[in-house]
Structures are given as structure tokens and as C-alpha cells.
Amino acid sequence: MKFPTFKSIRTRIMVNTTLLLLTVICAIVSVWAKSESHLYRTENVQDANSFVRVLTYTLGDELIEENWSQIRLTLDVLLRENRDFVYVFISDARQQNRIIATSINYLQNQYVPDIVPLKVTNTVVESTKPSVVMETFILRDVYFSGNLRARRGERIMEVASDIRLSSGKKIGTVRMGISLRRIDRAITNVVNQALGVGFMGLVFGWVLAYILAKRLSDPIQRLQISATKIAAGNLQHRAQITNKDEIGALANSFNEMSTALQSSFNKLQKTLESFELFVPNKFILAIAPQGIENIAVGVAATKTMTILFCDIRGYTSMSEMMTPQETFSFLNDYLACMGKAIDQAGGFIDKYIGDAIMALFDDVGCDGALQAAILMQQALDKFNYERRHNNLPKIFVGIGIHRGEVVMGTVGFTCRIDSTVVGDAVNLASRVEGLTKQYGCTVLITESVLKNLSSPELFTLRLVDPGVKVKGKDEAIAIYELLEN
Structure with missing residues (x-):
């Protein structure tokens, strides 16, 4: 892969400064975003686990007594009060994990919900842990009370927890889908804040880089203009640079070279004119x-x-x-x-x-x-x-x-x-x-x-x-x- 090269010193300084600032800003934004994302996700998982455990204890007795209507009423209230909840349903392990209560009516009495990938359901069923947390996505649009709850393809976090008897026997599972929109918005805000700070740093760095580049490149640029004029045929032109440093010495050598070049070019021009008489x-x-x-x-x-x-x-x-x-x-x-x-x-x-x-x-x-x-x-x-x-x-x-x-x-x-x-x-x-x-x-x-x-x-x-x-x-x-x- 070839990278673009710049002949101008001013451009090089500006480009290199920009690349350095962008690298630093990207690193800061990346670390900041990952840190905040991890923090938000950890808090979200902890809150979800706590909420599901409470829900497990709350609905455990209802499940034992097979009070399905009370369970469904509780789930409906839960979804109305929490906009981040996409779905909640309870499956009965005694009935081969049949869904006996759900916030999505058409899933009632199904064994495998079709709103998440099959491997998510298999993981929940086959897991030996008391609770499972995983990120997945919705396979179809989800509605609750006639309102769109989540769109197809939207990312969610599913939290599943077992409902067990005091003896430890598993009698059911609570599965809850939580939208990650709030986390994504929070991460976006963090990135925007980091970009704002980075932009201010970039502007400040540009100003300093421009001042430095201008002081270094102006005499060289004047020398370049002189070289362009000579290359265009103005062999009588001489560079007007009065610096007392290395650039000034270079300008003096350049003018001496121009004088010698003018003499050589006059001879070469006569030779070319003679050559064209022999070959068209x-x-x-x-x-x-x-x-x-x-x-x-x-x-x-x-x-x-x-x-x-x-x-x-x-x-x-x-x-x-x-x-x-x-x-x-x-x-x-x-x-x-x-x-x-x-x-x-x-x-x-x-x-x-x-x-x-x-x-x-x-x-x-x-x-x-x-x-x-x-x-x-x-x-x-x-x-x-x-x-x-x-x-x-x-x-x-x-x-x-x-x-x-x-x-x-x-x-x-x-x-x-x-x-x-x-x-x-x-x-x-x-x-x-x-x-x-x-x-x-x-x-x-x-x-x-x-x-x-x-x-x-x-x-x-x-x-x-x-x-x-x-x-x-x-x-x-x-x-x-x-x-x-």
C-alpha cells in the first residue's frame, strides 16, 4: 500500500500534526467509549439480574399454585412501567418448558419462542447455572398493547433465571429481553463528548502547527517559486532571499547555478534548433x-x-x-x-x-x-x-x-x-x-x-x-x- 507524499514542508508539518492529533483523539475516544460501555453494560446486567431474581421469588409461589392469570397480570404491569423491557415470559419445566405466561400473546403455550435465535433458547434450557445473561437480537417486530416495542434486528440483552423449589428442584424459567437502546445512547453521548474535546484540541494543534510551518516554509516556498520561474524559461530571474542561515546560503548557490544554467541553455537551444533541421x-x-x-x-x-x-x-x-x-x-x-x-x-x-x-x-x-x-x-x-x-x-x-x-x-x-x-x-x-x-x-x-x-x-x-x-x-x-x- 502506497501512502501519499507531500513535497511541501508546510503541508508535511500540518499533515503529520493532524495525524498525531487524530491518533491521540481516536485512542482517547476508543478507550473512553469502551470504558463507559463496559461500565454501562455491567450496571445493566447487575440491575437486570437483581430484577429477575426478585421477579423469580415473587412469581415462584404463583407458579407452584398454577395461578396463570395473576402471573400474566404481573408481566403486563411490568412491561407498561419499564420501556426498556421488550418481552417477559415464564416457561414451565414440568410441562417441557411450555410458555405458560407471556407479555406477547401469540407466544402463549409455545415451547420455542420465535422472537430470538434458537441457540439462545437452547443455551437457557441446557444451562446448569441458576441465571444466564447474553446479548442477542430480535428476529421479528415485537408489539405490546398495539405499540411497537422493538424492531427486527434490534440488539437486546436476555436475562434468564430459574424458578426453583426450596428443595432446589427447577420448576420453571423467567426470561426477560431488555433493549440496549439506552446503553447505545449513553455510549453515543460519551463519544460525542470525547469528539468535542478532541476537536478543540485538534483546532488548537492546527493553529500551533500552522505558525511553525509558516516560519519554516515561507523562505523555501519563495525559493521554489524562483525555481519554477527559471524552469518556465525565465533564466534571468534570481531568488530574493536575505536569510543569514542555511536557506540563505542555499539561495546564493541557487543563483550561481541559474547563471551557469543560462549560459548552458543558450548553447543547448542553438544545438536543438540545428538538430530539428535534420529530423522533423x-x-x-x-x-x-x-x-x-x-x-x-x-x-x-x-x-x-x-x-x-x-x-x-x-x-x-x-x-x-x-x-x-x-x-x-x-x-x-x-x-x-x-x-x-x-x-x-x-x-x-x-x-x-x-x-x-x-x-x-x-x-x-x-x-x-x-x-x-x-x-x-x-x-x-x-x-x-x-x-x-x-x-x-x-x-x-x-x-x-x-x-x-x-x-x-x-x-x-x-x-x-x-x-x-x-x-x-x-x-x-x-x-x-x-x-x-x-x-x-x-x-x-x-x-x-x-x-x-x-x-x-x-x-x-x-x-x-x-x-x-x-x-x-x-x-x-x-x-x-x-x-x-
């Missing part, structure tokens, strides 16, 4: 949810995504006519205009494969990928317009889009890790991009993309082939051309 932030969230400091080889996440491949037509022939530096400059200019279109549509570039671009879209639908394809064509038109003014040849591309399940993760070994996306959906998207040359289309999409469009009415699509087989796939797929509106 969305990719990092998928493969390193605990932070890039915990990234490791083999970490992977399975997701359903839309994959976009874009490739330049005739790039090999084009690059042969350029110097390496010209090729490098051309690629940077081309990839910049295409990357802005992908980023604007909500996607992110997974990798550059020479002149090819592989982009991913992790939204619920595929609208972002199609919107990116349209923006990429518009960006390419502007790029070609500038090239035409410089007497450079026009650039043509092919774009393939597919949606499916992929695995995003890290590959490599301990000294060299790379991020990658693998899966049949990636291969199929690449194959679809290759089909753009065969069908003379700029943008081709698969049927899975069409089915996952949130707003298909925003795009103009044309069925190109209802069943084309691509390399590596046994099943034919339908492909559609995305036309510019």
Missing part, C-alpha cells in the same frame, strides 16, 4: 516521446499516414550537363520551393533522396497531401518562370500519393543512428510516383487516398486505371489523377 519535430515526437536525450536504436512507432513522393523527370540527363556546384545550387533552390509548399499544407519532409522528396502527412484525412501536391505544382510554375528568364530548361515532376500503415523508427547501431520510415505503404507510394511517367500524369493517387478525403468535393479527380499492377504487389490497384482546379 513530428518525427521526433513519434520515435522519441520521452525526449531526444532518450533516443535509441530500434525505437519504433506504427502509424497510419499519407505518403507523398515527388521526383524530377530526366534529372540524370540534366545533372550531366551541370557542374557539381551548379547541381548543388539547383537542388537547394528546387527543394526550397517544394518544401515550403509541403510545410504550408501541414506535412513534413522525411528525407531527400537525391532530387526526390519523401513527405509525410499525419492528419486524419488525406486533404493535406492533395493540397500540398497542388501547391507544389504552383510553386514549380513560379520556379520554371524564373528559369525561363535565365534561359534554363523547364522542370517537370511526378508526384505519387498513397495512404497506409508505416513504421517510424531509428536504425543503425550505437555509433550511428538514422531515422527512417518503412512499410509496404512507402513502397507503394514510390511505385505510384513512377507510374506518372507511364500514364503521362503529374499527380497520381491511390484509392485509399480517395476514400480518406474529408472534403473530396474540393478536388478534381479522374480515374486513370481501375486495376494496375505495380512491382512487388500481386493485387491490382486503382489510380486517379489529381487535376488542378
Whole structure:
């Protein structure tokens, strides 16, 4: 079992003080209640025994003379004058313990009363002691003179005493049921009094504990607020604590640490900004949810995504006519205009494969990928317009889009890790991009993309082939051309 822990010193002092006070109060209440309960019960048993003995001597002669009417009259008067008495009846041992007089009429002439458990009656009958006292409960509602005397399940104390002749022979038994309501009320009053005293002690203890906790925790709390501000990014903040004790020394060390932390954080921020240029932030969230400091080889996440491949037509022939530096400059200019279109549509570039671009879209639908394809064509038109003014040849591309399940993760070994996306959906998207040359289309999409469009009415699509087989796939797929509106 785990117990809650509290970081605040003030809370700890208050909680510990409260628990200590509650423990003491509960112990006092428990001991007080048990003591009073035992006292009340002992007095009640003594009074009941005395009363039953007197009743035994009083009714002994009547029982011997079989004066049943006088016995019943006595029992009725007894119950009217004593509200704590639930029932009284007398059984005749000479008649196999038949009930010959009772305050409850329907029990008359019965042998086993059904208002208490059978084991109570057996204990009374089999007991060799002159009197028996035991606690039990009522099995059914008990009425006397039309009024409810006790409810079913109510706890009572039964006192039984033998009626004997002067020779010692047992001729009958007096059984009396006494309600424990009065004892319960008395115990409740005692508990309430103890709780009242305990509450006053608890309040007084709380006040003292609060004063002590406040004096100890206030400077620490101010230091905690300073730490929170620094953690939130305010590295220029410094703790304003002037104590001359250990807490003051801690505050000075804290401020020195803040200065060093500010310098280190500035360097780390520049490193992270550079790192995000190599690995997209969305990719990092998928493969390193605990932070890039915990990234490791083999970490992977399975997701359903839309994959976009874009490739330049005739790039090999084009690059042969350029110097390496010209090729490098051309690629940077081309990839910049295409990357802005992908980023604007909500996607992110997974990798550059020479002149090819592989982009991913992790939204619920595929609208972002199609919107990116349209923006990429518009960006390419502007790029070609500038090239035409410089007497450079026009650039043509092919774009393939597919949606499916992929695995995003890290590959490599301990000294060299790379991020990658693998899966049949990636291969199929690449194959679809290759089909753009065969069908003379700029943008081709698969049927899975069409089915996952949130707003298909925003795009103009044309069925190109209802069943084309691509390399590596046994099943034919339908492909559609995305036309510019």
C-alpha cells in the first residue's frame, strides 16, 4: 500500500500534526467509549439480574399454585412501567418448558419462542447455572398493547433465571429481553463528548502547527517559486532571499547555478534548433516521446499516414550537363520551393533522396497531401518562370500519393543512428510516383487516398486505371489523377 507524499514542508508539518492529533483523539475516544460501555453494560446486567431474581421469588409461589392469570397480570404491569423491557415470559419445566405466561400473546403455550435465535433458547434450557445473561437480537417486530416495542434486528440483552423449589428442584424459567437502546445512547453521548474535546484540541494543534510551518516554509516556498520561474524559461530571474542561515546560503548557490544554467541553455537551444533541421519535430515526437536525450536504436512507432513522393523527370540527363556546384545550387533552390509548399499544407519532409522528396502527412484525412501536391505544382510554375528568364530548361515532376500503415523508427547501431520510415505503404507510394511517367500524369493517387478525403468535393479527380499492377504487389490497384482546379 502506497501512502501519499507531500513535497511541501508546510503541508508535511500540518499533515503529520493532524495525524498525531487524530491518533491521540481516536485512542482517547476508543478507550473512553469502551470504558463507559463496559461500565454501562455491567450496571445493566447487575440491575437486570437483581430484577429477575426478585421477579423469580415473587412469581415462584404463583407458579407452584398454577395461578396463570395473576402471573400474566404481573408481566403486563411490568412491561407498561419499564420501556426498556421488550418481552417477559415464564416457561414451565414440568410441562417441557411450555410458555405458560407471556407479555406477547401469540407466544402463549409455545415451547420455542420465535422472537430470538434458537441457540439462545437452547443455551437457557441446557444451562446448569441458576441465571444466564447474553446479548442477542430480535428476529421479528415485537408489539405490546398495539405499540411497537422493538424492531427486527434490534440488539437486546436476555436475562434468564430459574424458578426453583426450596428443595432446589427447577420448576420453571423467567426470561426477560431488555433493549440496549439506552446503553447505545449513553455510549453515543460519551463519544460525542470525547469528539468535542478532541476537536478543540485538534483546532488548537492546527493553529500551533500552522505558525511553525509558516516560519519554516515561507523562505523555501519563495525559493521554489524562483525555481519554477527559471524552469518556465525565465533564466534571468534570481531568488530574493536575505536569510543569514542555511536557506540563505542555499539561495546564493541557487543563483550561481541559474547563471551557469543560462549560459548552458543558450548553447543547448542553438544545438536543438540545428538538430530539428535534420529530423522533423513530428518525427521526433513519434520515435522519441520521452525526449531526444532518450533516443535509441530500434525505437519504433506504427502509424497510419499519407505518403507523398515527388521526383524530377530526366534529372540524370540534366545533372550531366551541370557542374557539381551548379547541381548543388539547383537542388537547394528546387527543394526550397517544394518544401515550403509541403510545410504550408501541414506535412513534413522525411528525407531527400537525391532530387526526390519523401513527405509525410499525419492528419486524419488525406486533404493535406492533395493540397500540398497542388501547391507544389504552383510553386514549380513560379520556379520554371524564373528559369525561363535565365534561359534554363523547364522542370517537370511526378508526384505519387498513397495512404497506409508505416513504421517510424531509428536504425543503425550505437555509433550511428538514422531515422527512417518503412512499410509496404512507402513502397507503394514510390511505385505510384513512377507510374506518372507511364500514364503521362503529374499527380497520381491511390484509392485509399480517395476514400480518406474529408472534403473530396474540393478536388478534381479522374480515374486513370481501375486495376494496375505495380512491382512487388500481386493485387491490382486503382489510380486517379489529381487535376488542378
